[in-house]
Amino acid sequence: MVALVMIVGLLGLIFYQGGATFWPGPLVEITTHDGRTFLGEVTRSEDYRLDADTLNKLPPAIAANARALLAAHEGQMRRRLLRTGNFDLTGSEYQWVSDYEVVRETEPLWAVTVERTDWGNCYGVVQGFLVTNELRVKDPARAEVETNDPGTAWNRFQQVHEGVRDKLANEHYFVRLQTRGGSKGDKVYDLPVEEVVLAYPANQLSFGGRFKVYLTRWVEFLTDKPRMANTEGGVLPAIWGTVAMTLLLSLLVVPFGVLAALYLREYARPGPIVSAVRIAINNLAGVPSIVFGVFGLGFFCYLLGGSVDQVFFRDRLPSPTFGTGGLLWASMTLALLTLPVVIVSTEEALAAVPSSMREGSYACGASKWQTIWRIVLPRALPGIMTGMILAMARGAGEVAPLMLVGVLKHAPELPIDGVFPFVHLQRSFMHLGFHIFDVGFQSRNSEAARPMVYTTTFLLIVIIALLNLMAVWLRSRLRRRFQVSHF
Amino acid sequence: MTVPKTDQPAVHLTAPLLQQVSPPSAQPGAIVGLATPASTSKLAAIARGEKVETITHAAVSRETPVLEVLRFNLWYGAKQALHEISLPLPEGKVTALIGPSGCGKSTLLRSVNRMNDLIDTVRIQGDMKLHGDSIYHPAVDVIELRKRMGMVFQKPNPFPMSIYENVVYPLRVDGERDRRLLDETAERCLRGAALWDEVKDRLHESALALSGGQQQRVCIARAIAGDPEVLLLDEPCSALDPIATNKIEELIQELKGAYTILIVTHNMQQAARTSDYTAFMYMGYVIEYGPTADLFVNPHVKETQDYITGRFG
Numbered sequence: 132m133v134a135l136v137m138i139v140g141l142l143g144l145i146f147y148q149g150g151a152t153f154w155p156g157p158l159v160e161i162t163t164h165d166g167r168t169f170l171g172e173v174t175r176s177e178d179y180r181l182d183a184d185t186l187n188k189l190p191p192a193i194a195a196n197a198r199a200l201l202a203a204h205e206g207q208m209r210r211r212l213l214r215t216g217n218f219d220l221t222g223s224e225y226q227w228v229s230d231y232e233v234v235r236e237t238e239p240l241w242a243v244t245v246e247r248t249d250w251g252n253c254y255g256v257v258q259g260f261l262v263t264n265e266l267r268v269k270d271p272a273r274a275e276v277e278t279n280d281p282g283t284a285w286n287r288f289q290q291v292h293e294g295v296r297d298k299l300a301n302e303h304y305f306v307r308l309q310t311r312g313g314s315k316g317d318k319v320y321d322l323p324v325e326e327v328v329l330a331y332p333a334n335q336l337s338f339g340g341r342f343k344v345y346l347t348r349w350v351e352f353l354t355d356k357p358r359m360a361n362t363e364g365g366v367l368p369a370i371w372g373t374v375a376m377t378l379l380l381s382l383l384v385v386p387f388g389v390l391a392a393l394y395l396r397e398y399a400r401p402g403p404i405v406s407a408v409r410i411a412i413n414n415l416a417g418v419p420s421i422v423f424g425v426f427g428l429g430f431f432c433y434l435l436g437g438s439v440d441q442v443f444f445r446d447r448l449p450s451p452t453f454g455t456g457g458l459l460w461a462s463m464t465l466a467l468l469t470l471p472v473v474i475v476s477t478e479e480a481l482a483a484v485p486s487s488m489r490e491g492s493y494a495c496g497a498s499k500w501q502t503i504w505r506i507v508l509p510r511a512l513p514g515i516m517t518g519m520i521l522a523m524a525r526g527a528g529e530v531a532p533l534m535l536v537g538v539l540k541h542a543p544e545l546p547i548d549g550v551f552p553f554v555h556l557q558r559s560f561m562h563l564g565f566h567i568f569d570v571g572f573q574s575r576n577s578e579a580a581r582p583m584v585y586t587t588t589f590l591l592i593v594i595i596a597l598l599n600l601m602a603v604w605l606r607s608r609l610r611r612r613f614q615v616s617h618f
Numbered sequence: 619m620t621v622p623k624t625d626q627p628a629v630h631l632t633a634p635l636l637q638q639v640s641p642p643s644a645q646p647g648a649i650v651g652l653a654t655p656a657s658t659s660k661l662a663a664i665a666r667g668e669k670v671e672t673i674t675h676a677a678v679s680r681e682t683p684v685l686e687v688l689r690f691n692l693w694y695g696a697k698q699a700l701h702e703i704s705l706p707l708p709e710g711k712v713t714a715l716i717g718p719s720g721c722g723k724s725t726l727l728r729s730v731n732r733m734n735d736l737i738d739t740v741r742i743q744g745d746m747k748l749h750g751d752s753i754y755h756p757a758v759d760v761i762e763l764r765k766r767m768g769m770v771f772q773k774p775n776p777f778p779m780s781i782y783e784n785v786v787y788p789l790r791v792d793g794e795r796d797r798r799l800l801d802e803t804a805e806r807c808l809r810g811a812a813l814w815d816e817v818k819d820r821l822h823e824s825a826l827a828l829s830g831g832q833q834q835r836v837c838i839a840r841a842i843a844g845d846p847e848v849l850l851l852d853e854p855c856s857a858l859d860p861i862a863t864n865k866i867e868e869l870i871q872e873l874k875g876a877y878t879i880l881i882v883t884h885n886m887q888q889a890a891r892t893s894d895y896t897a898f899m900y901m902g903y904v905i906e907y908g909p910t911a912d913l914f915v916n917p918h919v920k921e922t923q924d925y926i927t928g929r930f931g
């Protein structure tokens with residue numbers, strides 16, 4: 132019961148937070164009592180206790196306002212976290228604003244949210260549209276201002292944005308934005324259209340418009356490579372890495388696990404050695420996964436991979452290099468890690484095949500191998516598939532050993548491409564699990580990374596669920612097939 | 619499709635064959651109170667651990683035996699389950715094995731096609747001969763041997779595949795790929811098992827979806843698909859309703875002549891109706907063996923009469 136509540140709660144939180152990340156919120160412009168102005172998107176709000184010291188230092192009118200707010204709100208003060216973006220201009224990305232500080236709050240009609248290729252988001256109010264023949268606007272006075280009307284400027288932006296990102300033109304376009312820098316001061320910033328990934332006037336969007344932006348951002352997330360130290364852009368390489376590694380791992384672990392279980396259950400004579408092997412397998416399941424990582428690095432990467440390099444690719448190093456971490460070695464390491472699961476469930480599935488069926492087969496003059504191949508294995512297949520599903524679920528979520536055997540923070544090259552031999556199993560790869568760790572805890576700005584952590588977690592869970600569903604579907608198909616006919 | 623003998627659990631043959639050796643310990647003492655002392659001199663002797671000779675009617679020796687059991691003994695670990703069994707099974711006839719539960723009927727049946735090899739603790743002594751070929755000689759290929767017999771178990775045990783594949787399974791393990799031959803065999807055996815009309819439209823559906831009686835008839839069809847010399851039936855009707863039982867009894871009548879049949883049954887009427895010869899077993903001994911009519915009407919041994927008339931067991 133507790134477990135159910137916890138699972139539902141956790142999934143609910145992740146789905147809510149992950150699902151909400153890409154929803155475009157309105158932009159507010161807030162002026163505080165000390166004259167600073169901020170423009171940004173409210174990301175969250177919370178209540179806190181305002182200490183008396185701060186309160187006493189405030190100008191009397193503001194202090195009175197603050198006291199009134201406190202009284203109305205049971206002694207709590209609300210504050211909101213604004214994502215103000217413009218990191219390149221202000222050196223900060225987020226700003227807390229308490230309610231008592233606010234003297235003016237508006238939602239400017241032409242405030243726009245801009246996702247850029249560099250420096251993260253930009254927020255500003257459209258003022259005009261410029262054309263120059265230089266890459267940057269060095270002297271705003273010399274630039275040719277096309278229009279000073281926000282509506283016209285926005286239309287021009289939309290016209291040129293589509294084509295401009297890829298081609299090199301002599302003309303460079305800029306959107307003139309009024310930005311708000313808080314204590315750093317407000318600036319007029321000429322935003323190069325080339326740098327814009329996605330822009331929308333957040334306060335003018337209808338619900339449908341917001342939904343379109345939401346979908347566009349999801350598509351970008353799923354199909355793009357990461358930008359900005361993984362905090363921006365998409366996770367396509369990580370999705371690829373996760374899926375490829377999981378599939379490869381199940382391809383490796385199932386034959387080995389099934390053979391091992393077959394030997395243990397059907398061929399080995401019960402005795403101290405078999406018992407010892409069983410105990411060893413069960414203990415293998417309890418070994419911390421990082422130990423497998425160390426083993427994988429030492430054995431697969433250095434020993435096996437090193438030998439492969441020496442023997443086959445001596446003259447061609449460093450491409451390909453097998454002697455470092457890579458997709459193949461990572462899958463092998465995880466296959467080793469999940470082997471006990473497959474062995475144990477296969478053994479159980481084999482034991483569950485009624486002995487009457489085996490006897491029936493023997494009585495028909497079948498040999499032991501024929502009986503196993505034609506009767507026992509098909510009958511045990513659903514159980515074996517269950518083992519595979521468990522192994523996949525465990526393997527796809529494992530991160531620690533991967534850090535040693537091939538996962539990188541940034542490896543935009545996919546393991547499959549158009550270059551011979553098309554599948555590059557020796558390449559390092561990205562993994563959603565590691566991505567979560569990297570974005571959440573290793574990035575410059577944890578506040579900016581937070582939504583990405585939720586979204587990536589959400590994605591990881593969905594992908595694992597999809598992989599499992601696929602395996603379950605395959606299992607039911609096989610089950611039906613082996614009930615009906617045989618090979 | 620021969621497999622090295624190492625594949626099979628070892629059978630411990632005590633050389634030389636047919637030599638009588640007293641069992642390590644065979645004192646089944648718990649059965650003493652089963653019958654009244656006056657009527658059970660023979661049973662009491664067995665209970666005391668003494669040897670009891672099989673009373674074999676003279677009519678048996680006039681038949682040509684297809685399968686001969688020759689002073690066969692079998693132990694499960696230290697416990698002896700079969701004692702000095704000697705039975706000649708007449709060709710093309712139905713022989714019934716009757717006797718109280720646990721007396722070793724299934725064990726004897728399973729010894730004929732060496733299914734007991736699968737049990738590690740089993741040890742045997744003595745031999746059986748199928749058409750003069752030894753069954754328990756160390757050089758015998760068990761798999762080839764089993765192909766010469768068909769077996770139907772007490773509980774229907776169809777394989778998890780289609781009806782068709784179930785029936786042609788003995789041919790499949792022989793590596794038969796000729797579609798026409800397989801189809802013919804399937805039809806012939808399903809007709810033989812009186813099942814063809816019921817399943818001819820659903821041959822490729824799972825055999826597990828059939829009723830218990832139909833499943834048992836699939837197993838019978840499977841048992842005759844390999845064209846066996848001997849058919850071993852271990853209580854084939856115990857899980858079936860009277861109608862299915864009837865069908866299978868009719869089937870046995872039809873199959874006899876073409877096949878030599880050894881059937882285990884608890885049902886006296888069934889034994890009387892279907893069999894030509896009957897062997898009465900008790901505690902691992904065959905007490906009496908003779909033509910069914912004689913055995914049921916005027917048994918030579920009093921214990922047989924008691925058992926048949928239901929006065930003990």
Ligand SMILES: Nc1ncnc2c1ncn2[C@@H]1O[C@H](COP(=O)(O)OP(=O)(O)OP(=O)(O)O)[C@@H](O)[C@H]1O
Nearest residue numbers: 694699717718719720721722723724725726737884
């Ligand atoms: N696998 C085994 N291991 C040990 N003892 C066994 C085994 N199978 C049978 N026995 C014993 O051998 C004896 C004969 O068993 P068997 O199954 O042949 O009896 P049965 O005559 O077929 O009885 P039923 O009519 O109930 O089927 C029994 O005492 C039984 O406990």
Ligand SMILES: [Mg+2]
Nearest residue numbers: 723724725852
């Ligand atoms: Mg039995």
